[in-house]
Amino acid sequence: MSLPAAFLDTVEHLIPRERRFDDPLSTLAFGTDASFYRLIPKLVIRVESEDEVATLLKAAHAQQVAVTFRAAGTSLSGQAVSDSVLLVLGDNWNGRDIRDGGKQIRLQPGVIGAQANAWLTPFGRKIGPDPASINACKIGGIVANNASGMCCGTAQNSYHTLAGMRLLLADGTLLDSEIPESVTRLRESHGALLDQLGELGRQTRANTELAARIRHKYRLKNTTGLSLNALVDYDEPVDILTHLMVGSEGTLGFISAVTYNTVPDHPHKASALIVFPDVETCCNAVPVLKQQPVSAVELLDRRSLRSVENMQGMPVWVKSLSAGACALLIESRAATQSLLHEQLAHISASIAGFPVEKQVDFSEDPVVYNQLWRIRKDTFPAVGAVRETGTTVIIEDVTFPVEKLAEGVNRLIALFDKHGYDEAILFGHALEGNLHFVFTQGFDSPQQVARYSAFMDDVAQLVAVEYGGSLKAEHGTGRNMAPFVELEWGSDAYQLMWQLKRLLDPAGILNPDVVLTDDPQLHLKNLKPLPAADEIVDKCIECGFCEPVCPSKGLTLSPRQRIVMWRDIQAQKRAGNDTRQLERDYQYQGIDTCAATGLCAQRCPVGINTGELVKKLRGQVAEHVKTADWLAENFHTALSGARFTLRAANGARRLLGAPRLSRLSAHLSKVSHGRIPQWTAAMPQPLKAISFGPASNDARPRVVYLAACVSRVMGPAAADREQTSLLDKTRALLEKAGYQVVFPENQDNLCCGQPFASKGYAEQAEHKRQELINALLHASRGGLDPIYCDTSPCTLRLVQDLAETRLDLYDPVRFIRTHLIDRLEFTPQDEPIAVHVTCSTQHLGESQALIDLARRCSKQVVIPEGIHCCGFAGDKGFTTPELNAHSLRSLKDAVQYCSEGISTSRTCEIGLSNHGGIDYHGLVYLVDRVTRPRNL
Numbered sequence: 001m002s003l004p005a006a007f008l009d010t011v012e013h014l015i016p017r018e019r020r021f022d023d024p025l026s027t028l029a030f031g032t033d034a035s036f037y038r039l040i041p042k043l044v045i046r047v048e049s050e051d052e053v054a055t056l057l058k059a060a061h062a063q064q065v066a067v068t069f070r071a072a073g074t075s076l077s078g079q080a081v082s083d084s085v086l087l088v089l090g091d092n093w094n095g096r097d098i099r100d101g102g103k104q105i106r107l108q109p110g111v112i113g114a115q116a117n118a119w120l121t122p123f124g125r126k127i128g129p130d131p132a133s134i135n136a137c138k139i140g141g142i143v144a145n146n147a148s149g150m151c152c153g154t155a156q157n158s159y160h161t162l163a164g165m166r167l168l169l170a171d172g173t174l175l176d177s178e179i180p181e182s183v184t185r186l187r188e189s190h191g192a193l194l195d196q197l198g199e200l201g202r203q204t205r206a207n208t209e210l211a212a213r214i215r216h217k218y219r220l221k222n223t224t225g226l227s228l229n230a231l232v233d234y235d236e237p238v239d240i241l242t243h244l245m246v247g248s249e250g251t252l253g254f255i256s257a258v259t260y261n262t263v264p265d266h267p268h269k270a271s272a273l274i275v276f277p278d279v280e281t282c283c284n285a286v287p288v289l290k291q292q293p294v295s296a297v298e299l300l301d302r303r304s305l306r307s308v309e310n311m312q313g314m315p316v317w318v319k320s321l322s323a324g325a326c327a328l329l330i331e332s333r334a335a336t337q338s339l340l341h342e343q344l345a346h347i348s349a350s351i352a353g354f355p356v357e358k359q360v361d362f363s364e365d366p367v368v369y370n371q372l373w374r375i376r377k378d379t380f381p382a383v384g385a386v387r388e389t390g391t392t393v394i395i396e397d398v399t400f401p402v403e404k405l406a407e408g409v410n411r412l413i414a415l416f417d418k419h420g421y422d423e424a425i426l427f428g429h430a431l432e433g434n435l436h437f438v439f440t441q442g443f444d445s446p447q448q449v450a451r452y453s454a455f456m457d458d459v460a461q462l463v464a465v466e467y468g469g470s471l472k473a474e475h476g477t478g479r480n481m482a483p484f485v486e487l488e489w490g491s492d493a494y495q496l497m498w499q500l501k502r503l504l505d506p507a508g509i510l511n512p513d514v515v516l517t518d519d520p521q522l523h524l525k526n527l528k529p530l531p532a533a534d535e536i537v538d539k540c541i542e543c544g545f546c547e548p549v550c551p552s553k554g555l556t557l558s559p560r561q562r563i564v565m566w567r568d569i570q571a572q573k574r575a576g577n578d579t580r581q582l583e584r585d586y587q588y589q590g591i592d593t594c595a596a597t598g599l600c601a602q603r604c605p606v607g608i609n610t611g612e613l614v615k616k617l618r619g620q621v622a623e624h625v626k627t628a629d630w631l632a633e634n635f636h637t638a639l640s641g642a643r644f645t646l647r648a649a650n651g652a653r654r655l656l657g658a659p660r661l662s663r664l665s666a667h668l669s670k671v672s673h674g675r676i677p678q679w680t681a682a683m684p685q686p687l688k689a690i691s692f693g694p695a696s697n698d699a700r701p702r703v704v705y706l707a708a709c710v711s712r713v714m715g716p717a718a719a720d721r722e723q724t725s726l727l728d729k730t731r732a733l734l735e736k737a738g739y740q741v742v743f744p745e746n747q748d749n750l751c752c753g754q755p756f757a758s759k760g761y762a763e764q765a766e767h768k769r770q771e772l773i774n775a776l777l778h779a780s781r782g783g784l785d786p787i788y789c790d791t792s793p794c795t796l797r798l799v800q801d802l803a804e805t806r807l808d809l810y811d812p813v814r815f816i817r818t819h820l821i822d823r824l825e826f827t828p829q830d831e832p833i834a835v836h837v838t839c840s841t842q843h844l845g846e847s848q849a850l851i852d853l854a855r856r857c858s859k860q861v862v863i864p865e866g867i868h869c870c871g872f873a874g875d876k877g878f879t880t881p882e883l884n885a886h887s888l889r890s891l892k893d894a895v896q897y898c899s900e901g902i903s904t905s906r907t908c909e910i911g912l913s914n915h916g917g918i919d920y921h922g923l924v925y926l927v928d929r930v931t932r933p934r935n936l
Helices: 005-014 024-030 050-063 113-123 139-144 180-189 191-206 208-217 229-233 237-245 279-290 302-308 316-320 337-350 366-377 379-386 402-419 446-466 482-489 491-504 559-574 580-592 599-603 610-620 625-633 635-656 658-671 709-713 726-736 754-758 762-779 792-799 812-823 839-843 847-857 881-887 891-895 906-916 923-929
Strands: 043-047 067-070 085-089 096-099 104-107 162-168 174-176 254-261 268-276 296-301 326-334 358-363 392-399 425-429 434-441 684-686 702-706 714-717 740-742 787-789 824-826 833-835 900-903 920-922 931-933
Touching (some): 005 043, 043 050, 113 139, 139 254, 279 296, 279 402, 337 358, 358 366, 379 434, 434 446, 580 610, 702 726, 702 762, 709 906, 714 906, 787 792, 787 812, 881 906, 891 906, 900 906
Parallel strands (some): 702 740
Antiparallel strands (some): 296 326, 296 425, 392 434, 684 714
């Protein structure tokens, strides 16, 4: 059924075309969240303001159009998918207001949870909820699902730390609970609704049996159903309303902003891993620990430990644990180190009487406790990485009363065995009796669906009925537990939830079938396929953790969406369907606009680099093999051609002027579909080919200087205040530090192969890489001398599989911090500096080192928020400039007070200078400016 014409007319007049999506590629791409359900929306709208949402809700209310809200789409239970209209948050929902020295923070729903904590870090505070997905999930979803986490418990979740809320009701009416005038207006316009909420609260509190049941249920971690505790905890209707919104999963209204009472973020912490001989002993220790000053106690059964025992960095002894072993990962935090040590002594003494099979004592060493927490955090992806292609990973989330935890663990393990889920693992937040269990499930046959159905029926009966626990502790009810809400809560509470739903959403337009449903089989419908597509991405669980770092997200597709679409294309091909139009659309959306920098792999729980798939697809259509061969063998000629092009562009600038040339080249680039690069004022001037003389033999230590091809061709821009080339500046800095600088022979013909690899010519790329490695071996006297590479992307490509070559290779950051700091005296400048950490610097593990170096050079260092990749991606900034512009759309505002920016990639610096409005230079320019030789 199509959407009503009157609603579509409202949408078309309100929302620009570029923020409306109804084509098959976009609707399928957005029809995916982290759950195992898929619904394809008829229309996706990227909303950018509260007024837009209000107008759309009014129209949807009037025309009976179902609406679902989407923030990050990391929800696990099917809350963020729709077969009607999906409203996706755009860029303009990132506002924050830090109050009272960080004791409160007001946040808009598009803020990523980790970013909120980063803003609060200088105040020693954080938001209460700490979900495992905090680096990707957004405040809107955290509040709407009442997400919690490892340290949050129940006391620090969104419900209990809520200080105020701004929301839109189903009919578009606005309420800001912190503005008295807004509350007054709501009483005038919706007095009957508030009266009814107040009356429902009085009736619920008067029903002593129901009120007691509600209080009991929320003694546990519980997100099953609506937040009925609002009716017993508050008597003021506005307070009831705002607290009902917490955990309502978009079924009662739209959360436009939330104010949190923040909690302390203690700087001192220590962790220990205690392995007990059996489940009973392990679980019996939990109530004892609950009385101690612990911030987290995580349970890991033997299966979960087994799932990670072969991972790099895991303690060897994990493999030798007994079959029934069960572990607790314990963390304690404190404001001071002395208090922490006092707490650790109390904790250790409290469990000293329990038999222990193995343990890692409390450690404050970040290396040790990060490894311990890695054991816990890698369990979920470990199951995802070994699942059969075509199956999905399901993570469920239940709570047992803590005193029944041991029984609950053993009964769940018995259900895994009964239903044949041999790979299932069990872990969770033991202090709350909250257990996560992860298993793999196929849905491509009736037998598999029936197996899953029987298992879930047994789980529901065990947890909700036998033990009086909750079927959803922190992941939200969603679609997969909506049919079981009445079983858990009983008829009276369930009917009360329906009363609240009908009161606040009388037309039933908000996220129908989520939380509450009339369909007892809903959890078995609209199950998401995960068909084979390519071995590079087949392990993807579509969680969306990759999305925050993707430069093309919001312009075209994110890594998750690229995989979703490629899976669908391959499945449709196998089914004999015509995919030509989809593939044409995918060429630009999925392939041409992918930066292929691999940052997604750093965030992916199973390590998938979607850029590798894109490079492979580029390789399959790479038609100019002979040209690539010729360029590889005649690289110096190609560089001469690049210099000629830059010289011509510079001549055109002098002739036409920069503004006119910029407009003309933008037009030519567009009509040529990127074949003619776009000129900007940041375009470099050409460097003359440099002849490198033979190395002199003196007493100074030698360093081999590998100048990347871009450094040998691209000089400063005409308007740049720095007119010394990167090559000359680097050589001068190295010599200032007392080094003899030598160059590889035949340098103008050398290349790391990155330009070939990014275009899909893997063979030619590897040929150039090996040729360069051989030249560096010769220049460094067999690896005796360190090698300085002035561009971090080239360094990253070269260091792959370098173990057997004996080369001592450095990017600028690592060389300066390890070889130059002791040879130079630094006098930090007053002028503020912007720092861009390139993708390759992140992959090399030098991000913090770059920031630390910048702080050694300048008293004011700015690291722009939310920019993880500049999107220039080699030559994409020339051929697909919209990717670079989109990725850096917030840069100018962030760096407007800086005198310059620094980075470690010449091409990245072109785009950064263009979109930042300040000159970006290599790190060496800054270091050279603020240093003088140290007298050794």
